[in-house]
Amino acid sequence: MTRVLMRAIVLLGSWAIGLLVAAWVVPGVSLSVSGFILAVVVFSVAQAALSLLILRLPHGYASLLLGGTGLAMTIVALLVGSALSDGLAINGGASWVAATVVIWLVATVGAISVPDLFDRTEVSSA
Numbered sequence: 001m002t003r004v005l006m007r008a009i010v011l012l013g014s015w016a017i018g019l020l021v022a023a024w025v026v027p028g029v030s031l032s033v034s035g036f037i038l039a040v041v042v043f044s045v046a047q048a049a050l051s052l053l054i055l056r057l058p059h060g061y062a063s064l065l066l067g068g069t070g071l072a073m074t075i076v077a078l079l080v081g082s083a084l085s086d087g088l089a090i091n092g093g094a095s096w097v098a099a100t101v102v103i104w105l106v107a108t109v110g111a112i113s114v115p116d117l118f119d120r121t122e123v124s125s126a
Contacts, residue, residue, distance in 0.1 A: 007111075014110025015074075016040050018103035026102060028095030035087020042084075043077035074104045 019039055023031035031039075078099060081088045090096050 011107065011111050012040065012044055014107040015043050015077075015103060017110065018106030021106055022099040022102040026095055026098045028091040029099050030089045032085075032087030035081060035085045035089075037087075038085040039077055039081030039088050042080045043073065046073045046077050070108060071100060071104050074107070075100045078103070 016036070019031065019036060023029045075096070078088070078090065078096070082090055090099055
């Protein structure tokens, strides 16, 4: 149970950091506190719903879909977040693509590397 909770926190934190990085480095992306919070909440709901669907698939298919669904969830979360809030604005197609890739990349790196750090800590302290 704690492993699942830790993974959820890491994914959420990684996506939040990715959103902040995108707002900082991608021209045409602006973010306020309300837009940030809404986008993170939308991503969390989308992540949970799609993860449940993917986990029901055979392992071979699930691993193929993970990268594509991560990008899809990111763009959906950005679309909903920008539609429901004035706090997240992305102007121009190139900015949409760049923001999606930056957020997805940061979230993926965080999701892969941070849980490994916790596993190493548990092994070394035992």
